[in-house]
Amino acid sequence: MATLTDPHLSLVRPVTPxxxxxxxxxxxxxxxxxxxxxxxxxxxxxxxxxxxxxxxxAHAFAVGHPIVQSYEPGEDWRWCYVDETFV
Incomplete structure (x- = not known):
């Protein structure tokens, strides 16, 4: 399970879709x-x-960007594809 010290979180940046x-x-x-x-x-x-x-x-594994956020209106959860868990 990912934690606040999970190294994948270090890849999170301010992004524009x-x-x-x-x-x-x-x-x-x-x-x-x-x-x-x-x-x-x-x-x-x-x-x-x-x-x-x-x-x-596919993008997460092809380029090594494991953490996504829901891009659905009203949702703000994040998921790590490597750890298969919410972060």
Missing amino acids: RTPGGCEECLILGSEWVHLRLCLTCGHVGCCDSSPLRHAR
Whole structure:
């Protein structure tokens, strides 16, 4: 379980969503998504694990940015893909 001393939290930065209108890859592909996640290292917006293409998880492991925040209105939780836990 991630803690406040979890080294992954050191990767969190102030970010601006790169594609505020939706999942970056899905917008290019014309694919649909279920929910969105915001990478807290670079601002990538990706689709969640319930979405067909799971771009947020793919981004996290491809570039080593493990912590995302929900990009859904009214939600502010964070998730670490490496530890598979809320942070």
